[in-house]
Amino acid sequence: xxxxxxxxxxxxxxxxxxxxxxxxxxxxxxxxxxxxxxxxxxxxxxxxxxxxxxxxxxxxxxxxxxxxxxxxxxxxxxxxxxxxxxxxxxxxxxxxxxxxxxxxxxxxxxxxxxxxxxxxxxxxxxxxxxxxxxxxxxxxxxxxxxxxxxxxxxxxxxxxxxxxxxxxxxxxxxxxxxxxxxxxxxxxxxxxxxxxxxxxxxxxxxxxxxxxxxxxxxxxxxxxxxxxxxxxxxxxxxxxxxxxxxxxxxxxxxxxxxxxxxxxxxxxxxxxxxxxxxxxxxxxxxxxxxxxxxxxxxxxxxxxxxxxxxxxxxxxxxxxxxxxxxxxxxxxxxxxxxxxxxxxxxxxxxxxxxxxxxxxxxxxxxxxxxxxxxxxxxxxxxxxxxxxxxxxxxxxxxxxxxxxxxxxxxxxxxxxxxxxxxxxxxxxxxxxxxxxxxxxxxxxxxxxxxxxxxxxxxxxxxxx
Amino acid sequence: xxxxxxxxxxxxxxxxxxxxxxxxxxxxxxxxxxxxxxxxxxxxxxxxxxxxxxxxxxxxxxxxxxxxxxxxxxxxxxxxxxxxxxxxxxxxxxxxxxxxxxxxxxxxxxxxxxxxxxxxxxxxxx
Numbered sequence: 001x002x003x004x005x006x007x008x009x010x011x012x013x014x015x016x017x018x019x020x021x022x023x024x025x026x027x028x029x030x031x032x033x034x035x036x037x038x039x040x041x042x043x044x045x046x047x048x049x050x051x052x053x054x055x056x057x058x059x060x061x062x063x064x065x066x067x068x069x070x071x072x073x074x075x076x077x078x079x080x081x082x083x084x085x086x087x088x089x090x091x092x093x094x095x096x097x098x099x100x101x102x103x104x105x106x107x108x109x110x111x112x113x114x115x116x117x118x119x120x121x122x123x124x125x126x127x128x129x130x131x132x133x134x135x136x137x138x139x140x141x142x143x144x145x146x147x148x149x150x151x152x153x154x155x156x157x158x159x160x161x162x163x164x165x166x167x168x169x170x171x172x173x174x175x176x177x178x179x180x181x182x183x184x185x186x187x188x189x190x191x192x193x194x195x196x197x198x199x200x201x202x203x204x205x206x207x208x209x210x211x212x213x214x215x216x217x218x219x220x221x222x223x224x225x226x227x228x229x230x231x232x233x234x235x236x237x238x239x240x241x242x243x244x245x246x247x248x249x250x251x252x253x254x255x256x257x258x259x260x261x262x263x264x265x266x267x268x269x270x271x272x273x274x275x276x277x278x279x280x281x282x283x284x285x286x287x288x289x290x291x292x293x294x295x296x297x298x299x300x301x302x303x304x305x306x307x308x309x310x311x312x313x314x315x316x317x318x319x320x321x322x323x324x325x326x327x328x329x330x331x332x333x334x335x336x337x338x339x340x341x342x343x344x345x346x347x348x349x350x351x352x353x354x355x356x357x358x359x360x361x362x363x364x365x366x367x368x369x370x371x372x373x374x375x376x377x378x379x380x381x382x383x384x385x386x387x388x389x390x391x392x393x394x395x396x397x398x399x400x401x402x403x404x405x406x407x408x409x410x411x412x413x414x415x416x417x418x419x420x421x422x423x424x425x426x427x428x429x430x431x432x433x434x435x436x437x438x439x440x441x442x443x444x445x446x447x448x449x450x451x452x453x454x455x456x457x458x459x460x461x462x463x464x
Numbered sequence: 465x466x467x468x469x470x471x472x473x474x475x476x477x478x479x480x481x482x483x484x485x486x487x488x489x490x491x492x493x494x495x496x497x498x499x500x501x502x503x504x505x506x507x508x509x510x511x512x513x514x515x516x517x518x519x520x521x522x523x524x525x526x527x528x529x530x531x532x533x534x535x536x537x538x539x540x541x542x543x544x545x546x547x548x549x550x551x552x553x554x555x556x557x558x559x560x561x562x563x564x565x566x567x568x569x570x571x572x573x574x575x576x577x578x579x580x581x582x583x584x585x586x587x588x589x590x
Binding site for chain 2: 174176177229232233251252253254255256257259260262263264266267270271273275278279281282283285286288289290292293296297
């Protein structure tokens with residue numbers, strides 16, 4: 001389920017605003033293949049209708065509304081002397097409220113094969129009854145999506161803005177550093193961190209898509225810079241299906257490219273000129289680096305324990321999720337309560353995301369080689385739980401204490417899969433997502449709550 | 465001139481203090497005198513951390529082993545946080561450009577410019 005607000009201005013006291021094309025665009029942008037689009041008027045003098053967009057017919061409707069609830073008639077609602085709490089600018093609009101009673105305040109439209117299901121002559125109208133006004137409709141979509149719905153709710157063209165900004169930044173860099181980074185960026189990745197930046201940058205009163213895209217691109221470059229150093233540290237040969245920078249071009253180049261983009265990203269963020277944003281991302285980066293040191297240190301006591309795992313993952317993965325959420329909200333000048341709620345949401349989501357990533361190592365259908373984390377002795381919660389298991393634990397610990405060839409990795413994978421470790425991790429990740437969603441309940445998110453909820457669920461859906 | 469470095473700013477990097485960080489720190493104290501007194505130790509430490517971090521990583525030379533590289537990374541990240549907290553925007557940008565210049569040179573196989581010269585120039589960007 002994802003949602004947002006549709007905003008528009010009306011110009012006349014009574015007006016039929018045809019929303020059909022906008023709604024079709026929203027369905028396409030969301031990538032919804034099959035499901036329902038729900039619309040709800042957020043006003044008591046704005047109705048919804050599905051009918052034919054023929055100018056003379058619309059005049060007939062207007063005439064009908066005028067006959068049923070004449071604007072010149074007497075309405076008790078307009079007798080301000082008998083009412084309590086009347087605002088200074090209270091309009092005389094009893095007729096508009098009565099007309100709204102004749103219309104629907106909400107509508108559900110079906111979506112099939114990625115298109116709104118509408119008859120040949122059907123259009124979807126918001127019916128203004130007391131204009132001109134600034135109006136809002138709440139929109140929610142639920143169903144099957146062919147694309148990740150996380151691009152939806154970002155505002156028109158946000159994913160494209162991010163792509164353009166990343167391309168632009170890589171275009172101006174010298175080739176010795178730009179070429180390896182371009183290969184990494186173009187190889188894909190989920191881009192959750194920049195999406196979180198762009199989403200949360202739309203929540204506050206100062207929503208500026210270009211600044212949000214600049215910050216989002218910088219956060220993505222920073223994330224990739226840390227991956228380039230990680231791959232050297234972990235001796236990884238491949239990432240996103242391509243050779244790592246360290247494997248392809250040597251560790252010297254990898255360290256230089258990582259440093260270049262670490263510096264460039266911090267510069268881009270500094271140039272945005274919002275000190276709170278700069279500090280938030282700098283703190284996240286510091287947490288990432290500190291936990292990388294812990295991560296490597298813990299490999300001596302592999303597979304470690306739950307507390308150590310959480311400490312490392314909070315820094316290594318969750319810190320930038322939290323920083324992305326908080327920095328976007330800060331950029332749009334959201335309230336401190338909203339910023340903190342989003343920071344907590346990002347932290348919980350980041351840990352859940354990492355747990356889901358750990359589970360992928362045991363999934364033959366993931367497209368990644370099974371057991372890679374075991375082979376590289378990467379911190380992994382399923383391994384920690386399996387090592388604690390009464391039945392398989394002793395053998396898991398014994399195997400992990402020795403050298404890990406193909407046979408040992410296969411056996412450890414088999415033991416983990418046969419225990420309840422995977423289910424425990426799945427349950428724990430789901431509980432974290434639920435907790436992340438609860439963080440969103442107490443703050444105003446300008447209609448983006450369903451999108452953030454959907455994004456949180458998608459973090460663990462890949463393991464269910 | 466003695467300026468006290470906050471414990472928090474050296475957390476996890478204490479062992480570097482006697483291993484070149486204090487010397488680097490002192491070398492930047494004069495350059496930061498133009499800044500507010502409260503900002504001076506953090507700016508001098510930020511510069512010293514970049515200098516030591518780059519050296520630890522082996523940028524432009526023989527790359528450090530992973531554990532040492534990670535300490536170098538933490539030095540750069542800590543420096544970035546100190547600058548975010550205490551430096552004007554122009555200095556933050558100048559520091560980043562200095563690192564970009566060194567990293568680009570290293571990636572291109574060219575001689576890496578002297579870190580201290582670049583950072584002293586960056587501190588002038590106030």
